[in-house]
Amino acid sequence: MSDRDEAPTAPDTAPEPTSGGTERPTEPVKRRSRWRREYSPEEIEAAKQQWRDMRPWESPMPRADKVLMGCLVGALVLGLATLPIRPFLLASHPTLLAAVTGSSSAIGAGSAFARIGQADLWLVIVAGIVGKAKFDWLWWWAGRRWGAKGVKLFVPTDRAQRFVERVRSWPLWAMFLLVIAAALPGVPSVLVYLLAGLAGLSLVGFLLASIIGAGLMTELVAGLGYTLGQSAVDVVLLVDRYALWITLSIAVLIAFQAGRAQNKKQKAAAKR
Incomplete structure (x- = not known):
């Protein structure tokens, strides 16, 4: 093999010897994504407490509150679902x-x-x-x-x-x-x-x-x-x-806005 040939890269996992002398592969090492932020237990508990303070219903959620929240969500979903067919x-x-x-x-x-x-x-x-x-x-x-x-x-x-x-x-x-x-x-x-x-x-x-x-x-x-x-x-x-083109334009605009918002969240998380 010539000097310019590249040596094979080492795998992320090394074999682990067993009691019988044979080797078995270890679990792959989980690499942390640079976009993912690790939250401390205190931060998680604080977020849960903030949600408990913000929610207007008691826990467990009463049936009347479930019906009301379900109706409100249904009304919002209906409005969004009809957007593509309105033209x-x-x-x-x-x-x-x-x-x-x-x-x-x-x-x-x-x-x-x-x-x-x-x-x-x-x-x-x-x-x-x-x-x-x-x-x-x-x-x-x-x-x-x-x-x-x-x-x-x-x-x-x-x-x-x-x-x-x-x-x-x-x-x-x-x-x-x-x-x-x-x-x-x-x-x-x-x-x-x-x-x-x-x-x-x-x-x-x-x-x-x-x-x-x-x-x-x-x-x-x-x-x-x-x-x-x-x-x-x-x-x-x-x-x-031109209803079809109008509908497609609305869909593209919504997708663009959602993608831009996600990119902003990822950039903000990366700076932390």
């Missing part, structure tokens, strides 16, 4: 899409089709109200059952916690009006609904305020769609033509 349903079944998602674009599209005689305007409005208000009561229930801890779990910001202390002294009529206003764009509706339950607004009063707010917003969007008529329909049909 396809926008032109073919806008009323159904409005009832399932409460999407303002679906309400506008349905009312535009109603303007040219291809849908019933009243049905579009009813579907929009149902779609916008159907899961609001779950957040009210969370606020009523879990109180300030429920607000901290879902809206863990210092501003939200300060707002909790203020809202306890508000009259119920003010909370009723705030629930109506929660349907407007830009208003943190989840926080408002949690605070409504925490403040003691009755379920009947909450549902009435939620329906009024959803109705006002739906009628506003439907009025715009009905006024635009054929112009809005043309835009909807254009969206439908």
Whole structure:
């Protein structure tokens, strides 16, 4: 063998002699990944204690809390699961899409089709109200059952916690009006609904305020769609033509954002 030939590399494991003189391979040495951080028992216990302090339910978790949490997770999963198919349903079944998602674009599209005689305007409005208000009561229930801890779990910001202390002294009529206003764009509706339950607004009063707010917003969007008529329909049909590419773009964007967030976490862990 020439000098330039490389010598074989030694294996990670060396044979271990047995009592009978034979050799047996040892277990492979586990190499620590540079991206993995070892947590001390104290850090693990502190994280567990932080979760115990943050969770709003008792341990073991009561059945009512399991039902409530399951419904909330189901509502969030439904909203995420319908994202890829929304462009396809926008032109073919806008009323159904409005009832399932409460999407303002679906309400506008349905009312535009109603303007040219291809849908019933009243049905579009009813579907929009149902779609916008159907899961609001779950957040009210969370606020009523879990109180300030429920607000901290879902809206863990210092501003939200300060707002909790203020809202306890508000009259119920003010909370009723705030629930109506929660349907407007830009208003943190989840926080408002949690605070409504925490403040003691009755379920009947909450549902009435939620329906009024959803109705006002739906009628506003439907009025715009009905006024635009054929112009809005043309835009909807254009969206439908490129629905596949829109869906793929959304999927790529979500994957890109998730990958970038994971890279940031790995870089932060590597610096520690």
